[in-house]
Amino acid sequence: MPEYTLRIRRYDPQSGEAPHWDTHTIDLGETQSVLDAILKIKDDEDGSIGIRCSCQQAICGSCGVRMNGKPGLACNTHLEEAARRGQGTGWNPPDEGQESPVITVEPMGNMPVIRDLIVDMDSVHWKKVRRVTPWLINKEPIPEREYIVPHDNMVDVTQPMACIQCGACVSDCLAMEVDPLFVGPAALAKAYRFVGDPRDAQHAERLRDLSEDSHGIYDCTHCFNCIDACPKGVDPMNQIMRLRRMAGSDHEIKDRNNGYRHEHAFVKNIRRNGILHESDLLADSYGGKFNPSAGRELVSGLPTAIRGLTKGKMTPQKLLLHTHKAPAEVKRLFDQIDGKPERNELNLYVTGYEDEPEPHAEGAAGREPAEEQSAPDMERKA
Amino acid sequence: MKVAYWPGCVSRGFTPELHGSMAKVAPLLDIELIELDRASCCGAGVIAEHNQELADTLNARTFALAQRTDGELMMNICSTCQGAQSECQERLDANTEYRGQVNANLSDEGLRYEKGLTNKNLLWLLVENIGLDALKAKVSRPLSDLKVGPFYGCYIVRPVDRLAIDDEHPRDRYLHWVIEALGGTVIDYAGVYKCCGFPIITMNKEASLKQAGRHLGDALDAEADCLVVPCPLCHLNLDLQQPVAAKVVGRDLGMPVLHLPQLVGLALGLSPKELGMNKHIVKPMSVIDWSTSVVASAAA
Ligand code: SF4
Numbered sequence: 001m002p003e004y005t006l007r008i009r010r011y012d013p014q015s016g017e018a019p020h021w022d023t024h025t026i027d028l029g030e031t032q033s034v035l036d037a038i039l040k041i042k043d044d045e046d047g048s049i050g051i052r053c054s055c056q057q058a059i060c061g062s063c064g065v066r067m068n069g070k071p072g073l074a075c076n077t078h079l080e081e082a083a084r085r086g087q088g089t090g091w092n093p094p095d096e097g098q099e100s101p102v103i104t105v106e107p108m109g110n111m112p113v114i115r116d117l118i119v120d121m122d123s124v125h126w127k128k129v130r131r132v133t134p135w136l137i138n139k140e141p142i143p144e145r146e147y148i149v150p151h152d153n154m155v156d157v158t159q160p161m162a163c164i165q166c167g168a169c170v171s172d173c174l175a176m177e178v179d180p181l182f183v184g185p186a187a188l189a190k191a192y193r194f195v196g197d198p199r200d201a202q203h204a205e206r207l208r209d210l211s212e213d214s215h216g217i218y219d220c221t222h223c224f225n226c227i228d229a230c231p232k233g234v235d236p237m238n239q240i241m242r243l244r245r246m247a248g249s250d251h252e253i254k255d256r257n258n259g260y261r262h263e264h265a266f267v268k269n270i271r272r273n274g275i276l277h278e279s280d281l282l283a284d285s286y287g288g289k290f291n292p293s294a295g296r297e298l299v300s301g302l303p304t305a306i307r308g309l310t311k312g313k314m315t316p317q318k319l320l321l322h323t324h325k326a327p328a329e330v331k332r333l334f335d336q337i338d339g340k341p342e343r344n345e346l347n348l349y350v351t352g353y354e355d356e357p358e359p360h361a362e363g364a365a366g367r368e369p370a371e372e373q374s375a376p377d378m379e380r381k382a
Numbered sequence: 383m384k385v386a387y388w389p390g391c392v393s394r395g396f397t398p399e400l401h402g403s404m405a406k407v408a409p410l411l412d413i414e415l416i417e418l419d420r421a422s423c424c425g426a427g428v429i430a431e432h433n434q435e436l437a438d439t440l441n442a443r444t445f446a447l448a449q450r451t452d453g454e455l456m457m458n459i460c461s462t463c464q465g466a467q468s469e470c471q472e473r474l475d476a477n478t479e480y481r482g483q484v485n486a487n488l489s490d491e492g493l494r495y496e497k498g499l500t501n502k503n504l505l506w507l508l509v510e511n512i513g514l515d516a517l518k519a520k521v522s523r524p525l526s527d528l529k530v531g532p533f534y535g536c537y538i539v540r541p542v543d544r545l546a547i548d549d550e551h552p553r554d555r556y557l558h559w560v561i562e563a564l565g566g567t568v569i570d571y572a573g574v575y576k577c578c579g580f581p582i583i584t585m586n587k588e589a590s591l592k593q594a595g596r597h598l599g600d601a602l603d604a605e606a607d608c609l610v611v612p613c614p615l616c617h618l619n620l621d622l623q624q625p626v627a628a629k630v631v632g633r634d635l636g637m638p639v640l641h642l643p644q645l646v647g648l649a650l651g652l653s654p655k656e657l658g659m660n661k662h663i664v665k666p667m668s669v670i671d672w673s674t675s676v677v678a679s680a681a682a
């Protein structure tokens with residue numbers, strides 16, 4: 001059986017002592033879980049290690065921890081998988097001269113530690129979930145019999161419904177790291193679960209609430225950590241983008257955080273220019289050059305613009321004048337697709353991948369045909 | 383090798399030194415660039431946030447233009463383009479019906495995207511197509527004594543499945559490998575895989591610049607001479623906004639930030655000036671120790 005070294009972060013805030021690392025070496029099969037290893041160490045060596053767990057089957061969501069720097073469920077992460085992370089992926093290079101693979105186990109981030117691997121989910125995660133009114137608000141009048149909901153609609157909300165509230169996404173949310181008040185990935189995914197449910201009566205109110213909140217949907221910095229963290233494929237960031245789409249395009253909520261303006265200015269800018277003109281975007285994001293808030297923000301953005309100028313980054317001409325225009329084709333695509341009565345969206349969580357990703361040959365910019373040179377190493381769907 | 387080349391918008395707008403340095407470095411790497419000058423912005427996630435089909439169609443158009451060239455593959459020099467385009471391509475490649483709908487949008491222009499394009503950031507191309515040994519062999523001025531902090535940003539390392547990052551292709555180590563191949567020393571610090579904050583700069587400036595400022599500060603504490611980024615949007619927050627970020631985090635920063643082709647170009651013998659490094663806000667030449675670093679001999 002392979003040997004693994006577990007480095008477990010120990011900390012008891014009540015003790016007044018600083019956190020420290022305990023190291024245990026353990027023989028276990030590579031497909032045993034990190035939780036198996038921790039429980040075995042608890043049984044055999046040190047019963048005082050604090051960890052929360054129950055189902056051991058990735059259902060209850062209680063065993064979230066960070067393993068070799070990445071958040072996840074201890075009960076559904078194989079030892080081998082956790083060990084490998086430390087050697088290639090993530091910020092956790094193996095120590096020099098290390099013999100057996102090291103797996104560091106730490107409590108999740110962005111939440112206070114209660115003891116060892118146990119974090120305070122109440123003060124952060126659950127508080128944020130409560131913040132989004134996580135229940136259905138019935139449409140009136142309530143029908144006498146069951147609601148009939150279109151199948152597609154229900155399939156659509158199964159993705160956020162798959163959430164087991166483990167907090168792994170919250171742990172590594174990079175927006176929350178700098179703005180602890182950010183509503184965050186799990187709670188916003190939960191919000192979409194109701195905004196996407198046709199039985200809910202308050203779609204507009206929910207969207208307005210979350211757009212106007214300066215720590216709401218527009219605070220997400222698009223870092224993808226929550227997508228990689230989630231053991232259930234909830235893709236919280238994608239749910240946040242759908243909330244933005246509905247708030248900005250369906251309900252036209254002109255929020256005070258500039259989310260609506262930024263999105264619309266960006267789209268307008270590309271429609272007009274084909275490629276992005278940042279200096280226009282700056283003005284338009286704040287409501288156009290003549291909007292009072294644009295004045296304010298442009299003045300505060302001015303040092304930046306001047307810095308750019310003195311370094312010859314933006315010539316005055318670039319700031320004021322745009323020579324290249326979008327090919328008429330690009331403009332036409334904007335008008336044609338934006339003008340459709342219904343948006344066409346593909347959710348891969350629902351539809352799945354119809355074809356197995358195949359190895360692709362390179363050649364003619366990687367076009368697929370069979371007669372190209374044999375596929376070298378890695379042409380998959382990236 | 384010949385590649386269909388998508389430089390992106392920012393590399394020609396706010397960070398022209400990126401596009402410029404790529405053009406200088408390409409011949410040294412035997413890369414022939416076929417520029418996709420009729421292509422449009424990748425949408426940077428924002429157009430997808432507004433209308434998914436629109437973003438997918440614009441990128442399918444770019445892909446189709448790339449497929450009409452005789453390039454071996456499509457190359458970009460912007461992580462955000464890589465991420466946004468990979469996202470659209472994932473949907474286009476996964477579903478024939480949807481791809482058909484998107485292609486129908488393009489048919490008026492006589493364009494059509496065929497599933498299976500290879501689209502790589504320069505970083506991936508350096509490691510996977512050119513190869514680290516070949517790269518090493520081209521180094522004429524090793525970056526000895528230059529301590530470089532890799533700053534990957536988000537779009538080029540996550541989500542790992544979509545970007546095909548795995549044991550066989552640990553694309554989230556490539557920046558480390560390239561720095562080493564060029565003779566430099568890698569500095570690991572807390573910000574290596576974090577977000578520069580750029581996506582929320584117009585929505586929450588404080589939180590945005592706090593991110594940039596923290597990572598720069600962490601790199602400083604780890605004694606990096608400079609950072610290297612494969613993404614011009616990261617460059618905007620880390621370099622152009624650095625003086626403001628310094629105020630937000632309340633400390634002096636002064637950390638030069640290099641674009642990937644600039645780092646490569648230095649080791650391949652080009653001068654900082656040729657690589658447009660004088661256009662940065664934090665000038666690499668004024669901060670890096672002249673007496674010990676390679677930049678000194680380059681400028682001499
Ligand atoms: S994508 Fe947004 S919500 Fe998800 S972890 Fe990053 S900042 Fe947080």
Ligand code: SF4
Nearest residue numbers: 163164166167169230
């Ligand atoms: S969205 Fe995923 S990672 Fe976040 S709490 Fe739910 S199950 Fe856990």
Ligand code: FES
Nearest residue numbers: 056058061063075
């Ligand atoms: S113990 Fe229940 S999810 Fe891990």
